[in-house]
Amino acid sequence: MSVYDKLLADMKDAMKARDKVRLGVIRGIKSQIMNAKVADSNHDLTEEQITDIIMKEIKQQKESLEEFKKADRQDLVADQEAKLKIAEEYAPKQMSNEEVQKIVNETISQVGAESMADFGKVMGAIMPKVKGQADGSVINQMVKKQLQS
Helix, strand or coil: CCHHHHHHHHHHHHHHHCCHHHHHHHHHHHHHHHHHHHHCCCCCCCHHHHHHHHHHHHHHHHHHHHHHHHCCCHHHHHHHHHHHHHHHCCCCCCCCHHHHHHHHHHHHHHHCCCCHHHHHHHHHHHHHHHCCCCCHHHHHHHHHHHHHC
């Protein structure tokens, strides 16, 4: 079952269960998918494009969560955490920190990076390998740590 089909099935289930939070998150993702489809001259989107849209939504929700925490809005934090958890159900399985660290180490060796001057080359080589499977900010921190030591 494709991610889009799962979204549609889960949307129907959320409607039947009257789960407003889940329904809102799913509708938001579905809306973004439909907007991307219209922007692409009504061509069907690939699984990779749909995954990119979902990852973008998750990133936006994480940023909102951080802002709510900074503003000490606990009422909004709990709601945003629930929405984030629902959106993450549609994302690909995330790599563990150990798996990401292994890829970072391998890529630094392959590229021959020795200092922070090589940061861009390393990130450019890593990101296609882990697309959708690891958080870019986590990778960024790991690469910086490795290149600074």
